[in-house]
């Protein structure tokens with residue numbers, strides 16, 4: 001199973017200056033629940049933004065970093081130099097593609113599921129994710145309102161490929 005897990009604003013932004021443009025602990029919790037114990041695949045830039053934020057890779061998950069750089073070092077992660085190499089290394093795993101924009105584009109034609117958090121705000125971005133909803137069946141949808149800890153309302157939409 002290959003799943004894309006992504007949060008976008010209403011205008012499709014996922015990131016700005018290599019950071020996620022909102023802070024939604026509720027979405028981080030959902031991300032953790034979905035991915036812990038599984039394999040995550042990310043681009044080198046997303047890997048670097050995780051290390052900047054946490055100081056280490058995502059705990060309790062196998063982390064694979066995609067880069068074209070030879071001899072790229074990512075402690076406690078595995079490194080792959082192509083989409084095909086990453087797929088080969090993760091055969092049989094539940095693979096969660098966790099970004100960013102370049103890696104979502106690579107994964108979209110192969111994905112079985114999309115776990116999409118729609119963040120109810122319009123924001124400036126320099127990285128975007130869009131997909132054609134007509135190719136996907138919405139199997140679950142839950143809207144949650146903003147509160148004192150979560151600055152925006154969001155809708156968790158789970159899609160499966162039709």
Ligand SMILES: NC(=O)c1ccc[n+]([C@@H]2O[C@H](COP(=O)([O-])OP(=O)(O)OC[C@H]3O[C@@H](n4cnc5c(N)ncnc54)[C@H](OP(=O)(O)O)[C@@H]3O)[C@@H](O)[C@H]2O)c1
Nearest residue numbers: 007015018019020043044045046067068099100101102103
């Ligand atoms: N909202 C969300 O759900 C979410 C989730 C994750 C990330 N983000 C955001 O997304 C942004 C980053 O996205 P991005 O598109 O700029 O970067 P990215 O996808 O994280 O990483 C891009 C890098 O991946 C490597 N790469 C890409 N295609 C490759 C291929 N075919 N083979 C081997 N390596 C390949 C290259 O690394 P090298 O240059 O080292 O070769 C490339 O520079 C950030 O703002 C981040 O915060 C948002």
